Amino acid sequence: MAHIDIIGHQLADTLKKYKADYIELHLEESQSSHISYRGQKLESVNKGTSVGGNVRALVNGGWGFVSFNNLGNLPKRVESAVNQAKLVSSENIKLGDIEPFVDTVSAGIDNNPVLIPLSEKKEFLDGYNEIIWGTQGIQTSTINYGDGQKKSIFFNTAGSYIEQERMDVTLRLTAIATDGNEVQQVGLSIGSRGDITAIQSLDDKVREMSVRVVEMLSAPQVKGGRYTVVLDPVLAGVFVHEAFGHLSEADFVYENQQMTELMTLGKEFGRPELNILDSGSVPRLRGSYKYDDEGTPATKTYLIREGKLTGRLHSRETAAKMNEKPTGNARAINYRFPPIVRMSNTYIEPGATSFKDMISDIKDGIYVKNWFGGTTSMEMFTFSAGETYMIRNGKIEETMRPVVLTGNVFETLMNIDAIGNDLDMNQGGGCGKGGQSPLPVSNGSPHIRIQNCLIGGN
């Protein structure tokens, strides 16, 4: 196997001889394993390794990018990226200032999940499957377990040389019930930054999910329309990611005059109680890292403070263009892609309201829990609940079919009229953007209440 350390050090010393404004390289070695079950059987076990890298070059305001698996003749790949960049060159692009770092960052996990014997992983997954299948009325189930260990080396013409290791564990379980005509499903997603114990004691949650999916078959559908909706921390996390997180990514803004005006710092988006943050520097969350894929240290950024727009997420390029500071949010899912502006760990800060108080004065509303998915077009977004219940006279009442909710960012954030005191971070999600999916992120929130939220239904 080619050692990326040796190749990296050799190449780093030669970068300056190319005629380019800026050059960076990523080299990456990774290993992973996946175990999936369908129904009562373990269906597949994979083990994989991957080695590859990329070169990104900036010449006169144009970007060239070359990615590869074959590590042979890298000087030629660097040349090719520089030549591509020359083809593009247009106006002058500046990169936000970042001092060069030389650093080695370990994963901070003693027990590499990839090296844990398959038999041990199979044992606890078997346990979950038995719980699902021990539930009356289950038609089938799926379990997808994955882990990975990745070592990446980043270096650039400014003199940075950063070696980072990270590990990741994800688990998604789905229980499916049918009555011959209708099919219903409930899912559970959990992840961690390499610590396998985080997904090893979920028996109660798996049991709960299995019982719930059977109940859903006989549950009625919500009538489409506007409702007072209370979101649990998991779904509120997805909501903040979709409804506002993406809009705060500066690459949607920095070259667009109208967007820049629309997203002027200080603009009011919510009530004074609303605070939204993104922070890659919180330790041990799935979206955490020490340096982003441009070598910028992760930071903590208030996106909304007391209801007003106070910050946004940047790469070096977007920061320079907007005269703001790089925030360390340039990320790529792997060496096949250039880094783009992405979230890390995005959350709503806790407020003062207890869950009980939040629902106590709702006569007729909806309580939604857990996520199924979410997406955004900046202005409008949708997110879907894993579970849905009616709230009547301050009490959580009957189970309904899960709903899809939608909103308009310029109205919906303003309609958040209660923020709970029970912040919880969800580690089970992945984010997609620009063909790069899934990127490990986490998101979170306390319970929140939204007035006049539009729900699709029959």
Place this chain on the structure above:
Amino acid sequence: MERILNEAKKVAEEAEVFCITSETTPVQFEANRLKHVQSKQSTNVALRIIKDGRMGYATSTNLKESRKIVDSAVETAEFGMKAEFEFPSLDSYPEVVTYDPAIRRVSTDEMTKLGEKMISSVREKTPELQCEASISKGTVSVRLINSRGGQADYRKSVFSLGVEGQLIRGTDMLFVGEGQSSCHPINDISGVTEIVHQQLEFSRNNTSIKTGELPVIFTPRGVASALAQPLMAGLNGKLVLEGSSPLTNKLGDKSFDNNFSIFDDPTIDFQPGSRPCDDEGTASQRTPLIESGVVANFLYDLQTAALAGKKSTGNGERHGSLPSPSVSAFVVSAGKTTFNDMVADIREGLVVEFLMGAGQGNTLGGDFSGNVLLGYRIENGKIVGRVKDTMVAGNVYKVLNRVAAIGSETVWVGGMIQTPPIYFSSVSVSSK
């Protein structure tokens, strides 16, 4: 590859090596300007073995690491599923042409010019539109060999281009866009730009729509964004076998409108979804899935077919993991009604051009529910403007029994779905 196969044969009863290499050159425009030129080279190799009757599987990006790949596959085989099938010993396949050498001759400069032309065309009447565009050319080589002497080897060229425009007025954002792909180089941008012009034309004014059950037309892009995913799941042989498809036990039943037919067809020359065989060496075939409303077939790979007592339909596809039944190209048959006649037939209704988030609900059960990212209101037989802050929800197994008309004009959406517009007599619409 041969070395991996030979080493694997020493430790396992059967083995199969699959290798896919690709080179692509995407050219990208942002904010109306050329921004990136990229080139991407990738190699992926996968080894599947059958050892003591069980399947083992390993992947790598380095063909030279034969020992490590074989060891990983052996390690996983201890826990793998019992293999119920044999690798095919085929070494010749139906001719499906997927490679056009002309693609090699397209220069980066020509691709850049196409991007510039697309952007200037769509901004012609709407100069405030801010555009992103991408033009990409690539070649893919696939090779598969197995221990039964089966082997397959083919090349594919893929050319694609697309443009997306964003128009912001105050807090109102409009997104338009279209893309096209082919195994041939695409020189004519009008297929893409005409659609975008039409989207801009229909969205000149914003209007609103009432909440209720309304007649709704899904354009080809609307069908692809809302209806295709639940149907693909329902027709997947694996989901049928385990009983999680609503179509389980419905083979031969009339479950859809009389005029509704779908095929899976990977045999059309020069289509990006086409290939002579699937990813486990089963010959490609055109498979009727729904014929005049009757459930005709489900999609199978080797293992699922064996478990279900069927034959593989040549739909074993890999998405970085073991082959699994998957659609190659989803082809909905044309009907008799033009789009204009559908619109003319509606007194008050909706056209759905793109439904955002539709795939995030219970697609397994056939549900679709999403925000109308791009859609238009019909009033007295005419499109009168764009509709926003509106949700459309339904279930494919219900609405496809309420078909008012199927369109006569079919188009490819994204290279993998070919469909006409579909007009439903009533679908649930919620608005503020």
